Amino acid sequence: MIRLVRIEWLKLRTMRTGFGLLATSAALTALFASLEASRAGNGKNGVAPLFTASGLGTVTTVTGWSMIFAAVLGVIVSSGEFRHYTATLTYLGTPDRRRVLVAKGMAAAGAGVIFGLVSALIATGVGLIFVAGHGYHVALGSGTLVAHIAGAVVGAALFGAMGVGIGSLLRSQLAGVIGVFVWALVIESIIGGLFTSVRPYLPYTAATTLAGIKLGGAAFGPAHGVSGGSPLPFAAAAALVLGVAAVLHVITVRTTLRRDVT
Amino acid sequence: MAVIEVHDLTKRFGALTAVDHLSFEVDAGTVVGFLGPNGAGKTTTLRMLLGLVEPTEGSATICGRPYEELPDPLHRVGAVLEASSAYPGRTARNHLRIQALAGQVPSTRVDEVLDLVGLTSAAGRRVGEFSFGMRQRLGLATALLCDPEILILDEPANGLDPEGVRWLRDLLRGLAGEGRTVLVSSHILAEVAQTVDSVVILNSGHLVVQSTLDELTTRAQDKVRIRTPMAERLQSVLAAKAATAVLVAxxxxxxxxxxxxxxxxxxxxxxxxxxxxxxxxxxxxxxxxQLTAVAPAKENAR
Known part of the structure; x- marks a missing residue:
């Protein structure tokens, strides 16, 4: 299995798309963290001042993009095998397709670790720069900041693995990528805004709460400003996202994985 | 001894029968042409042989086992199924490095096969910039990477210019000279006639003939054309002598x-x-x- 993961990791390292997605994720994180920091405390958008733990935390946890883009990378590495007909070579080398799927999931999770770490470091850096610029005291302890960074890393890693399941299931890169964005930014936002009791159990929302993001904080739609509900405990949220990824992989093994490679 | 055995192999895609109860064998150390017009079912058969497509009926084995049960399959079988099966943004060398890792061969082998197929100077270029012929060469390099004893090549001459076809012919001859077993498909007999020992010809998913090239050659008969004012009389005289005479005018x-x-x-x-x-x-x-034209064509094949 280690060799298979090394193969998938080498594939990731030798495709430009992964670096492009990482750069996009980092740029969006920097942009949105800067926007939140510049608007903090002005009383219009509800972001508390940066000298408060809540205000600073809003900025340092702008890491949702890393999870979305990690999932997109997972979709691309798995569905890309069919788009570019490389699945033929992959399965000739490793006829056991389930092992290939698991190795891809592990490699994408590894990439997700980098996505989450880069994004969390950028968001934290932006928050601390703005705090220093205003001459404020840093209201969040180092333990909290590290916990948020670790949460972003775990969330993005799990979303990377989940993306592999989605891409393998759909086999269509376009449908998979659009599906990830629509689910995370539209569907969860609508459901989360309408049913606050369900919101903590939605996979993208659960992953973002791992990183310390407030419920609805990563949503673009109606759920963004809606309060209510409590985030799941860290272990429960991680188990939920891992469970969704595992279910997607199992469905893939039982359906599309056995399909003919033509 | 047969190293490739196809027995009663059938593949249906819904109402479409791509391969219909096909049986043939390939002996060790021989070069066999797998021939048929486009859509005869060649690619589907080769994909079933390599475990990529599930047969509806029958079996296809290599060294007595289904492909997926072979230990170290890349060291037993090298295959070229489509020239474009490479990520376009990856360089040729990186493409081969991945396969080298899959086959557990040293990365020095990558440079050896690049040299063998004449792609050393293009090793650092992205595959997306390659011509179709260069991709075919890269596909062959991939197949040869783990030095397999059996090669399964699906239309490897497609996209090659005349010089490339000659290069391929020499390469196949060289591989055959090393005692490897080669199953090479084509829709043009002339492409492989100078290389193969025997042929398996199919049409519409059915086996038309499996024979040595010599046996096939004996089927090639000259045609004599005659202009005479007594054509009907000549036809009847020739028919009496067991020759086939057709009155065309x-x-x-x-x-x-x-x-x-x-x-x-x-x-x-x-x-x-x-x-x-x-x-x-x-x-x-x-x-x-003629052989592929007269074969039964009940249904279209892939």
Whole structure:
């Protein structure tokens, strides 16, 4: 299995798309963290001042993009095998397709670790720069900041693995990528805004709460400003996202994985 | 000893039967042409042989086992199934490095096969910039990477220029000379006629013939064309001598199964005037076309 993961990791390292997605994720994180920091405390958008733990935390946890883009990378590495007909070579080398799927999931999770770490470091850096610029005291302890960074890393890693399941299931890169964005930014936002009791159990929302993001904080739609509900405990949220990824992989093994490679 | 065994192999895609109860064997150390027109079912058969497509019925084994049960499959079988099976943004060297890791061969082997297929100077270029012929060469390099004893090549000459076809022919000859077993598909007999020991010809998913190339050559018969004012009389005389004579015009007869000399002497004996007599050679390619044209074509194949 280690060799298979090394193969998938080498594939990731030798495709430009992964670096492009990482750069996009980092740029969006920097942009949105800067926007939140510049608007903090002005009383219009509800972001508390940066000298408060809540205000600073809003900025340092702008890491949702890393999870979305990690999932997109997972979709691309798995569905890309069919788009570019490389699945033929992959399965000739490793006829056991389930092992290939698991190795891809592990490699994408590894990439997700980098996505989450880069994004969390950028968001934290932006928050601390703005705090220093205003001459404020840093209201969040180092333990909290590290916990948020670790949460972003775990969330993005799990979303990377989940993306592999989605891409393998759909086999269509376009449908998979659009599906990830629509689910995370539209569907969860609508459901989360309408049913606050369900919101903590939605996979993208659960992953973002791992990183310390407030419920609805990563949503673009109606759920963004809606309060209510409590985030799941860290272990429960991680188990939920891992469970969704595992279910997607199992469905893939039982359906599309056995399909003919033509 | 047969290293490739296909027995009663059938593949249906819904109502479409791509391969229909196909059986043939390939002996170790031989080079076999797997021939048929486009859509005959060649690619589907090769994909079933390599465990990529699930047969509806029958079996396809390599060294007595289904492909997926072979230990170290890349060291037993090298395959080229489509020239474009490479990520376009990856360089040729990185493409091969991935396969080298899959086959557990040292990365030095990557440079060896790049040199073998004449792609050393293009090793650092992205595959997306390659011509179709260069991709075919990269596909062959991938197949040869783990030095397999069996090669399965699906239309490897597609997209190659005449020089490339000659290069491929020399490469296949070299591989055959090393005692490897090669199953090479093509829809053009001439592409492989100088390389193969025997042929398996199929059409519409059915086996048309499996024979040595020599046996196929004996099927190639010359055609004698005659212009005479007594064409009907000549036709009946030739028919009596077991030759096949066809009246193609009131004054023209086409004959197979008899030489121009035999036809001339017979006409002289019967006092039949001959105004014109010519001989057309029938090549292997025409035999191939005839064989695949007369095969049953109940349903379309892939």
């Amino acid at each position: 009131p004054d023209r007869v086409e004959v197979t199964g008899a030489s121009a000399e035999q036809v001339g002497l017979l006409a002289a004996e019967q006092a039949i005037p001959i105004f014109e007599i010519t001989t057309d050679g029938v090549g292997l390619e025409e035999v191939f076309i």
